[in-house]
Every structure is written in structure tokens, then in C-alpha cells.
Amino acid sequence: MKKFLSLSLLFSALAVSGYAQQKYAYSVDLVNIVNDQVAVNLTTPAITQESTVFSFAKAIPGSYARKDFGRFIVDLQAFDKDGKKLKVEKLNKDQYRINNATSLATIKYKVNDTWDTKHDDFIFQPGGSNIEAGQNVVMNNHAFYGYFEDYKKLPIEISVNKPEGFYGATHLDVEHPAKNLDLIKARDFVYLADNPVIYARPDTTSFMVGQSKINVFVYSATGKVKSAQVAEYLKPIAKSLSVFFNGLPVKSYQFLYYFEDPKKALADRDKGEGGYGALEHNYSSLYYLPEVEMEKRLVSMVNDVSSHEFLHILTPLNLHSFEIENFDFTDPKMSAHLWMYEGITEYFAHLIQLQNGLVDEKGFFKEMRDKMNQAEEFGSFSMTEMSKRVMEDSFQKKYSSVYNKGALIGFALDMLIREKTNGNKDLKSVIIDLTHKYGPSKPFKDDEFIGDFVAASHPDVKQFIDKYIVGSETVPYAEYFARVGYEYAPQKNVQAFYPGKMGLKMENGAFVFANVGDNPLKVKEGDVFAKMDGIAVTQDNVDDIWDAYFAENTKHPEIEITVLRGGKEIVMKGPIYDGHFKTKNYLAPMASPTPAQQAALKNLEGK
Template sequence: MTLSAPVHYTLRPASPQAHLFDVTVTVTHPAKNGQVFFLPTWIPGSYMIREFSKHIVSLAAEAGGKAVPLRQLAKNRWQAAPAKGELTLRYQVYAFDLSVRGAYLDGERGFFNGTSVFLAAEGYENESCTVDIQAPDGKFHANWKVATSLPAVDVKKKSGFGLYRAADYDELIDHPVELGDFHKVSFKACGVPHEFVVSGRFQADLKRLADDCKKICEYQIRLFGEPAPFDRYVFMLFVGKDVYGGLEHRASTALVANRDDLPAPGAAEIGDGYLKLLGLISHEYFHSWNVKRMKPAAFAPYDLNREGMTRLLWAFEGITSYYDDLTLVRCGLIDEKRYLGLLAETITGVQRGAGRLKQTLEQSSFEAWTKYYRQDENSPNSIVSYYTKGSLAALALDLVIRRDSKGKQSLDDVMRALWSKWLADGKGLEEDEWEKIAIETTGLKLKPFFDLALRSTEDLPLAELLASQGVELKFEAAQGASDRGGVVDAFAGKPAPLTLGARTAADAAGVRLVQVLDGGAAQQAGLSGGDVVVAVDKLRAYDLDKQLARLQAGDTIKLHAFRRDELMTFELVAQAASDDTCRLKLAAGGGKWIAGR
């Protein structure tokens, strides 16, 4: 393959059974004092240092057919000795990360993000580059194809293997690649070609998936205004068991979900699993505007060698989380009552975490690198999610704008103003700029709201704001472990059952306490996250909710639990569940904001 850019890569699935990609990077004019190469330590959209360089299993350099010495400068940086002419690095990458953040390869499929496989040539980050994506050897991979939004230069029409080009390194790593014998369905949204490729074993109605995605995409394109910010878009979905997640890119998204969440052939309704998948698709697609283009100044450009700290993640993840389910109503996939059910579950999730009383949204955003993405058994007691509380802050802001402007303006107007700014200057937002633009756009005195929602740990005035839209909110006690709130025709006022005050999981020895919540019976008894309860009043522990159900508040029971390998005894005083479960009731003619009215 003829080199056609200052930096050229080749990538080949060399050993699927060993999960190894062979990669080369060639620099036509290496630095005279020794070319430096580095691999990112994190991937945009997932705010944690992930140390991708740990998966490089061999690395060698050559020039003019002769070996060139390499010296490691840091955990993710290497320098080649000075060399004349083209310099090539050859290396292997171990790829067995089934998430959307890394790279994966086996006999069934391959997938990679550029941050995991493409070493950057320092000093050439802003130069164009090409990559030759090669097919694996062997008859078992004869039907493999390539799916990517990376611009093609010279590829095979049927399979897509061949030469691709990127304007710079940032573009190169922002187009993930799916490899394998996947299924594909296509559609156009506002005239823009979209592809949806699905890997894994499944039975599903992909035409329905495409039709529903088209509605989502067209609503969001029209929300910000045509044309779309890309010429082509690719959804890449791997389906398996007990997997879920997504990661946005400038003209594509990588998704993983349970195979049963896909729409079943012949099914007309939208089940809970398919609804969850549509919400994920809507969320990642909305990011095409909100964070892939409009973004914090801390990300413009990204520094992939260290954390990019910003207090604005609530605006880019939280607001996106608000619009993802809202889109499903406004494009006609679900009704207002179904949406309110999703909203009630979100409100419940935030209300049940004591961390909302200890960490502000700005702190949650800034500390994502060390707290949100590194959660432990105490996280519900110490942090709040900038996704979930951020989405509630977006809801509250939307309702405040609608109320105070007497229905003439909404959060939609702010989002369009932010988009217009980006189209005009392409710059990232400074830490105080998002709020300034919201205030300028609406002409409203919103600073008190921002102070409360973003810089305090006070609860949002959701009951008052929802009431202004004909939706009544009330907190009641959960009626079981699976009760996450919802929409009701009338508030029941049922007695509060007893609760352990812990989140649990099945364990071979009994019941494992995953997280022990502040103020609950388990914490007051001295139990901790990670403990495995094996007996309740000398009976084997199997379902703690059922075993507590016959007690009265104030009754004392004895629990035996293992902490590590030590058997301990605890006396637990039964407590009634607190009112932390959201019920929403929709009045006749209420909820007009949901449909954008």
C-alpha cells in the first residue's frame, strides 16, 4: 500500500484466537532528534484514566530494513533513536475488552477504538494520516466486513477492507471500527444516510429498529436545525447477555446491550428492554451536538495524557440524559404517561442516594475522574450522578424557563443558541459561559436557580415545578425491592414495609450486601458493604425482604454474616422504609411541556 500521508497505519486481526491485532505506524519524516510516540491514557466520553498502553504486548522500530532502538519515556510514551528515512513501529495489541471503550477480537468479531490501537506520532497530531484496515487470514473469516464512519479512500466495495483517511489524529481516534460478519440495515434521516450494524447472536426485527431510530434521529436533527453535522452516521451495536453501554463519536456510536432488548419479530409493543435500548440510542445520538461539537473548553482540544477537569459535565451528560427519553415522546414512540414513568424512576434513584446531600452537581462533574467512574460500596452515600441529577436539573431549568417566560421560551431555545454559537466560532465553552448564554438567550434572572441546582446540595423544587405543569409528585415508601416509582392514578398511602437499608445480591453462601445506605438498619447494626449474610435468627439467609416481612418496626433480629473469612454476629433493629419512592399523577390536560407545547 502506497503511503499517502505523513503518518500511515496498518491494522490486521493477526490472531483472533489469541485476541491480538498487528499494528504498524510509519512516519515519513521522523523527528531528527528521535521520534516520540504515545498512546492515549483515556478515551473522550468516558472520564477515567484507563491506561490503554498496558495492552501493548510487543513493540519494535525499524528504518531502512534495520532495527532502531526504542526507549520508554513514560507509561505510555516511547522514543525511537534518530533514524534516516521512513520510520516504522511494529507492535501487537491485546484486545479482549467487550465494552465500548477499548478493543476486542476473537473468532466471531473484532472491534476497536483508535485510542486503544493507534500510537500517536508526537508533533504530527495535526497532520493527516491514513490507515489500511486489513482482513484476517483464513476461511473462517471470509465473510468478515468493516463498519466505520471513517472516510474511505480505496476500499473493497463488498467488505470495506482497505485504505481510510483522517484529517488528523483527533479524527482518527473518533471513528471506532466494527469487524465481522455482522447484520446491517440502512435508512435516511433528513436525507442523511444512516447505517445500523448489529453483531452477536440474536433474532430481531431490524427493519423496525431502523424505522424507530429514524424517528429519533430526525427529531434531534430538526431540534438543532438542518443540516445534520455529519454526512453519514453509523450505529454499531453488539448484543450479548448482561451488557449495557454506549459511547458517542462525531459520526457514529458504539453500543452494547442485551440481545433480548432488540425488538422481537412480529412484536408491536415497546417492552421495557427495547425502551431502554431506544433511550440509549437517543442519548448517544444527541451527543453528536452536545459534547462532540459543543463541549467544555477543557476538551478543546483534548489532552489525552491527563485528566480534563471541568465542572460542566452536568450540562453535557445531564442535559443529554434529559433529552434522551424526552425525544422518545416527541418523536411519537411512547406516550406521555410512559415518559412520566421513566421520570419517576429517575427521581427515585436520586432521592435514595444520601450523596445528593453531600456533593453538588459541579463537584460531581469535576470529580468524575476519581469518584463517579471509580465507585465503591460507599458511593451512594457520598456522591451524586451528574447524569441522573443533571437530567433533573435540566428538567427543572426547562420548567423554570417555561414558567417565567409564560410559555414563550424553553430549554430548547438555549440549546439552539449554544449550537448557533458553536457554528459561529467552533470554540469550547468556558466554565461560566453555559450559564451566561442561558441567561442572555432567555432574558431571565436564572442565577439563583443555577446557584441552587449546581452549587448547593439542596433538593430541586421538582414538586412545585411539576405542579405548574399539571403533574403532582409525592414520595411514598417503596413496596418492595423492585419498586422504583412510577405513574399512578391515585396516591395509595400504603403502610411502609420494613427495609434492611442495603442493596443486595445473591451469593453462593447467602445474601451479599453490595452497598449499605446511610442511616439504614444495616448500617446502624454495624454491617458493611461486602458482608455476606448467611443466617437470620438461626435460619439460612435467602431473601432478606421476605425474612423481614413478618417483623414489626423496632423488633430485633440476629444476623450472622461473613466479613472476608470471619464470621460475625449483628443485632439489627427493624426499620420501616422511608418515603423515598416517587409517584407522579398526571392531571387532565397536564404535562404539555413533554410534547414540546
Template sequence: MLKIFAFPILLLLCLTGFAQNKYEYAVDLLNIRNDQVEVALKTPAMSQETAVFSFPKAIPGSYARKDFGRFIDDLKAFDKNGKILKVTKQGPNQYLIKNALKLARITYRVNDTFDQKHADFIFQPGGSNIEAGINVVMNNHAFYGYFEHESKLPFEITVTKPTVFYAATNLNVEHPSPETDIIKAPNYVYLADNPVIYARPDTTSFYAGKTKINVFVYSATGKVKSAQVASYLKPLAAALDKFFNGLPVKSYQFLYYFDDPEKALTEKNEGGYGALEHNYSSLYYLPEMAIEKRLVSMVNDVSSHEFLHILTPLNLHSDEIENFNFSAPQMSQHLWLYEGVTEYFSHLVQLQTGVKTQKAFFDEMRTKINTSEEYGDFSMTEMSKRVMEDSFQKKYNSVYDRGALIAFMLDLLIREKTNGEKDLKQVITTLAQKYGPNKPFEDDKLFGEFIAASHPDVKLFIDSYIIGAQPLPYQEFFAKVGYEYASKKNVPVYYPGRMGIKFDDKNNAFVFVQVEKNALDIKEDDVLKSINNEVVTADNIDRLHEKYFSKNTTDPKITVTVIRGGSEMILKGAIYTAELEVKNYLEPLKDMNTQQVQMLDSIKGKK
């Protein structure tokens, strides 16, 4: 965003700008055709003979080139008399308008991004969906453009909509009539930071401490309800409130779009399930699930991560984020902080408050080790700074794995070096209190401040594993909490044979599928009733399957009760034995020393 103006231009703005010193958009959601929305803009007063009207090349939180101008059709510019002005498209995102001093109006059509296959498919939480009379996912950066020299002016958007549509958003929305909403934002950055979902209302609100939590749900088949999701979030929000000793925002919006997995393009490798964080809200694109326990786990893990962004980058961020340039973004080198630390905290807070078990927490750490190996060893700061380049963009997802593991190790190191007086949360909180939402830090100076707030010995770790590209020392750090790590280890396992288990929605039962020869004579379509006399339910199926089928290291004999052809059958006996080479073996030691127990208890939040 350009900030340099000559004095005569400033004077001209003062003389002419008051006539129209804001963006006045009009959007028609009543007359949607071919998944396109008509948009009209009454432009702010121009101060130059030529103007550049832009759509974002990239957006905060996604760290990749998006080129939202690709989805804009038939853009035209007019003077106050309706005469067409010359418009020249410059690249995928920008339009050069001549005779801009006469400019009064711009019109164009917006295409959605959700349901069309195309190159460089946009991750759904950052895209748009337009379904007439059903829903409109309005990520504002995908709908509205701005002038390069006028991005800090206020926006006023008049939305004509079906009367049954409700605007779920953190933005200020006025309702002058059942078919009209007026949405306001102080500038383009704030507008882009606050998505809107239009659909039939399904909302639930509750408080976590002094913070009001608003939950909106759109569910494609109606399987998922906001009250249901809110019930999952209440313990998590309470845990986060306790973790922070009070949440740093007055209110927060969770915006959920649950799609039908049978129809979603995600199942065809287009885009992906997940979420995109914003300062006071987050937008989720997730699959509907028949098994509620899996739905709860998915919602908690994804929502915890996004909600924690209220710490960073909301309250701790660099100038590159504070003054984000949508047309030519300059990236911060600290994705390890914004995403890696946030991802680690999202699991840590669940561990410390009992939402997640110790086993589940360390299983997650092991999964992150496995996933991070796909990217190799590299400098996190270099990747972050150059993430817009294709070669580094391929490594971006490592921030959720290598980045989280780095945060875990930093946490242990700080606790160890300060004899438990400090931890990573305290260091990040201290820095967040120093800066806050309106004061960015200098990108090159953060490490110095981080070291000063933690311990001098942290510098070597940062130089080696965040700035440097050395392999992470898993064995050394997991030993600090009493866990044995080995890159490879042979362990004895017991298994009944090759087969799968799926949930039969129609009969509300688990059935065996793709059954091959096995030790218990299980047949295709046998209904699984119990394992070792424990009745199988949606709540325990994952645990039982892991314990007796996929990771059985303790039970050479098992008993399985099935229903076959309407009759109950008990299948029992010895199952197959094998030695399995486990990659990135991670298990607790049987005998931990005092220091290991103390460090493990510290991580778990025990005094």
C-alpha cells in the same frame, strides 16, 4: 497535545516532512493469535532527537482514566535499515524513543479489552474486541498510538482482513481488494472519534428528513438483525428530526454489538451494557433479548441519548473538548450540559412525539430521583472539572440522573419566567447556532451566555443547584406540572404474594418462578395465560405485572388463568392488603389548576 515549536524546527519540518508527513499503519486481521492483532507503523518524519509515542490516558465521552497503553505488548522501534532503536516505557501509556531522527518503523501487538478480567475493566463501548474470523471492535484509540508533537498529521491505515469482513464506520474506507481496506482520517482526534466494527455485513439505511441513517448490527447468536433495529429507530429518528426542525448532520452511523447475555462478562460485573457517543456515530454494547418490547425500549432509550449528542457536545462544546489532550486531559465543568441536558432531551423528545407515554416519562424522572440519592448533593461543576480524580469519578454517573433532573427543572423555569416564549431546547439551540462544531466556547463564560439567552432569574438556580450543592427542590418543580411529590408516603397496595415471572424461551411462554405461599395458590412453573381476562403477551407483560402484582393500588381481587400440567386453571379471589411506604412518591394530582395543565401540556409539546 503540544503546540509550541521553535522556528528552526518548523524549518526542518518543511525540508524533511514531505518525505513522510503522515502516519501509515498496517493492521493484520487475518492472522489473529490469542486475541491479539499485529500492528506496524511507518512513522512520519521526526524533527527531534527524542520522540514520545503515546496511547490515550482518557478519551472524550468517557470522562475517566482508561490507560489504553496497558493493552499494548512488545512495542519496538526500527530505523530504515531494520536496526532496533532504544525505547523506554514511561508510565502505562508512553514510550520514549531515542535517536528519533532515524526512526522509520514501529511494531507492537494490541490486546483486546472485552473478554479478559482485569483491574479497571474498560466499559465495553469504549474498548476493543478481537475474535478471529468473527468480529473486531476497533475503537481506534485502543489500537493506534500517536507522537505527542505530531497528532494533527493525517492517518492512513491499511487493514488486511477476511474477505467476509465489512468495515462499519463513519470513516472514509477504500477497498482496493477483497482482503484489503484503506481507512483514512485527517488527524488523531478525528480517528479516535470514529470507531470501526469489522464483522460480516448486516446493514440497513434510511433517511430522517435529509439525514442518512446507517444501522449496523453484530449479534452474537444472530437473534437481532439490522432491519429489525432500524424499524425501532425510524420513529425515533423522525421524532428527533421534528424536535430539531431538521437534524444538524448529513449522515449518522449506529453501530450495535449485541452480546449473548449467557456468556457476556457484563453478567459477571465486568464493564457494562451501554453506549459511547461520537460526533457522527455511536457504538453500542447491549444484550440480546428474547422479549422484543424490552429490546425496543432499551434500543430507543440508549440510542436517543447518544444520537442527541449531535446537539451537544458536537455543536456546543468548550475548548477542553475541541482540543482534547489524550495524554493529560483537562476537563470541562459542563458535564451537566453534555450529559444531563442530553439525557433529559432523550426522554422529552420521546414524550413529545408519542414514543413514550406521560406515565413512562414521569416514572423515569422518579427513577432518576431514587438513583441520584445514592450520590448525595454536590456541585456538578466541581465534579465535572475534577472527574478524573477517584473521589469524583465515583459520582460521574449522577450526570444521567441529577443532571437530567436539573435540565428538567431548568426547562420548567425558563418556560415559566418567559411566559412560554422560550424553553431549554430553544436556549441550547441558540447557543449551538452561535458556536457550531468548529468554534468552542470558553468554559468559564458559558453560564453568563446561558443566562443572557434565557432569563435573569435562571442565575439563582444555576448558583444554587449546578455550581452550588443544595438539594434539588423536587416538590416545588413537580408541582408546576401538576404532580405530587413526597420524599415518603404511605399508600395502600394489593399483592398476591412473593413470586417471580420469567420468559421461557423454549416454550415461548411466561412462567411463575420462586413461588412462595400466596393468596391465589399459584404454583412453581405455572404458565401464565391471562390476568383479569387480558391475554398476556410480550407487549403487555410489564404493564400487567406492574398493574396487578408489583404496584397494585386499585384491585383487591384479581383473576389469573394459568396452565398447569397441560390443563387450564382459573385462579381468582381476594389478594393480600398492605400499606406500603413509597420512597420519592410521584403521582399526578387528580385536580390540576389551569397553570399546571398549561405547563404539563407545554412539556408534552402541545400548543
């Protein structure tokens, strides 16, 4: 992303127009919201063409699909300086042609939110907008504001009339000329779109990591989640990332969290209307997550999602192609390297947690196995072809493979680079070296990047890329996991013990058996799970207990379950079902790893 206006273009526009300053001057009213619509007024820059096109984003960086934000703009009108209406022609979902544009002075329209508007092609919440009068406004700026095709690089000012007590959380510069008035400034539309804003009553916490200030904003639908607790979750992650980068490469960063009532969020997701997750930006990230009652799972969720998004300060902020640098919001051209932007970022997000004790070895490799199972759903295809053609429907369906197949490619590349360089390099050092070669304001050429990557790593990496990234072959998992002492098999028969059909849910702070069917110990629907083999069940150990005794029980042919039923404690003990089951993508520690394999595992763990 370019940091400065083109001075030649700006001076040329000034000379022609005679204006003191060419800019977009927007005003929005967040106080008088009607039917979840926000009124927007634009005092336009001076237009020198007789006809001009006013556009809204068709697609946005970091979200690799057609969005057509113009769908949510209603009643767009244009006026001259005397208030006379000008002719406006709607060209498509996202663009309007305005004639007699040299006399254009004002554009007015209303913005519908994307979260609550029922429509096809629902926009994933972190990339959309939410408008709840008196409660909050999630202002992804690409969903609110348009631009003239020939005037993208002009500065933008937005006057925000806000409800009393509201605070605008953002990385953008915000001035406060009056009590309930904010003035937001951005150097151009690209920078504006890269920096979302959430307006709500403030719940913010900040902390320092080295020389970098980390700002945390939380909006929680029912008030269950607070910024102070989320900041505590983030501190170890931020510290780990600082170690990873040898100092964070940004002076400040904004985490913007919207925690939804899980009942509403699940209902929306079941209707195909979005889901949990986040969208990265260069200096911030915006999250749509559930208010998880069980804190251990809340911490895990926040860490997993936030570490991934935070890592995008490495790529694409400091390492990206011309397609990312000069993103065309109207007719986007895609980079071939989503395998790096998203896949390697996802791998690093889990590697950092492993290396800093935020997850253990078992948790890391369980995540890798889960990603193998997910990757199988997409079949075989070229990652670079998918990346270039991701806007097409057939390839859009494969996009989420970057978070599983892409991460596994990252793991295998890491193992290969470590081996071929005798441990002198790893995947992180290669990426860091490339960020030094390029950086935030120097993009690479898309078709030359693989050559750069190979030159920064090892010649043998070229064959790997040709087969598994440019080509459509599947990474030979057995070969790469064996290097750290793990056995892999596409399928394997495993002896296991099965307690019967039952699930578990949390109610009022207790774990309750649900969806109970036949089982040898006669557990009943609604029994409160109190103890397992005499060990009290808590939020800290319930996941490990469930894995060891229920989901993947290979060691306990007899178990003892203590439940509370009708206020009484009942102990049920005895043998459970015995059998074998066929598991796919089996991944487990080798019984007798070699010293070299053990050393490689310790090296991966950062020990």
C-alpha cells in the same frame, strides 16, 4: 474538534523533513490473529527531535475516567530504515520514549482486546476493543493506535488486511484497493479516535431522514437481531429528532450495534467486567447491548439508549468547551459542564419520546421518579466540581449521577425557563441558540459558559444554577413537578394490595412465574402466566399488567390469575394481601390540577 490541519505546522514539518507528505502509515492484520492479539505496524512520519515520546490514550472524550489503553499494548519495538532496533524506554502505562528518533522508520507492536482480557479497572465495552478471529473486531481506534506527542495533527492512513467477506462499518473514509484490503483515512488522531470501526460480516440498513442519511450496522452474537428491524425501531426516533432540531445537523450518521448473547453479557457484568450501554461520537455511536428476546423491551432499550447518543450531535458536537475541542489524550483537562453534555442530553432523550408518542405520560414520569431514586444514592455535591474533578477516584464514583440528577436538573430548568419567559423560550430553544452562537468549530470558555446560558435564557436562571448546579442543594422536586400537575412527596404511605412473593421470567416465548414464595392464590414455581382477570398476557401488555396488579397494585384487592400447569389451565381467584407501604419519591398526577397546570403539561408534551 478542529476540521483542518494547521497549515503552518504542516509546511514547517515538510520543509524540515524533505518528505513528500508527513503522515502516519499504519497496517493491521485482522486475518492472522493469534491469542486475540492484532499485529500493528507503523511507518512513522519523519521525526526531527533526537528523542520522542510515542503515546497511547490515557483517557478519551465522552468517557470520563482514566482508561490507560497502553495497558493492552505488548511487545512494542522501534526500528530505523535499515531494520536496526532502536532503544525504547517505557515511561508509564501509556508512553514510550524512543531515542535516536531522527532515524526512526518503523514501530511494531501487538494489541490485546479489552473485552476478554481479565484485569482491574475493566473498560466499559463501548469504549474498548474486541478481537474474535474470524468473527468480529470492534476497533475503537484509541485502543489500537498511538501518536507522537508533537505530531498529533498529521493525517493517518490504515491498511487493513481483512478476512474474506468482512466489512468495516464506520463514518471514516474507506477505500478498497483490493478484495480483502481496506484503506482507512483520517485527517488526524483526534478525528481517528472519534470514529470507531466494527469489522464483521455485513448486516447493514440505511434510510433517509430529510437530507440526512442514517446508517445502521448490527453484529448479533447469535444472529437474533437484524439491522433491518433495528432500523425500523430507529425511524420514529430519527424523525422525532429531526423535528426537534428542525432538520438534523449532520449529513450522515452511523449507528454501530454489537448485540451480545445475554447469558455471556450478564455473567461478565456479574464479575464487574463492564455492562450494557453506548459511547457517543460526533458522527456515530457504538453500542453494546443484550439480545433481548422480548421485542417490546428490545425496542424500548434501543430507543432509550440510541436517542441519548444521537442527541450528542447537539452537544458536544455543536456546543462544547475548549477542553473538549482540544482534548488531551495523555493529560486530560475536564470541563465543568457534564450537567449539560450528559444531563440535559438524557432529559431531552426522554422528552423527545414523550413529545412524539414513543412513550406515554405515565412512562415519562415513571422515568423521572426512577431517576430521583437513583440520584439519592450519590448524596449532595456540586455538579460542576464533580465534572472538573471526575478523573479523581472520589468524584469518578459520582459520574453516573449525570444520567439521573443531571436529567432532573434538565427538567427543572426547562420548567423554570418556560415560566419566566411566559412560554416564549424553553430549555431546547436556549441550547439551540447557544449552538448557533458557537457551533462545531467554535468552543466556549468553560468559566464563561454559565453567563452565556443565563443571557440566553432568563436572569433568574442564575440563582437556580448557583444553588443546584454549582452549589450542592437538591432541586425542590415538589415545586417543579407541581407546575405540570404532579404531586411529589419524599415519602408517602400508600394503601396497596400484595399478591405475595413471586417474579416472572420469559422461557420459550412464555411468561413463567419464578422465585415463588407464600402467596394467597397458591401460584407455584414454573406456572405459565396465561391470563390476568380474563385478559390474555402478551408481550405488549405484560409490563402494564405487572405494574398494575403486582408491583404497584392500589386498585385491585381481588384478582384472578389463569396459569398453565402440567398442560392444564387453572384459574385462581380471590383476595390478596391488604396493607400499606411507605414509598419514597412519590410522584403521581394531582387529583384536581388547575387549568394552568394542565396547560403546562400539554405544552411539555408538545400538544
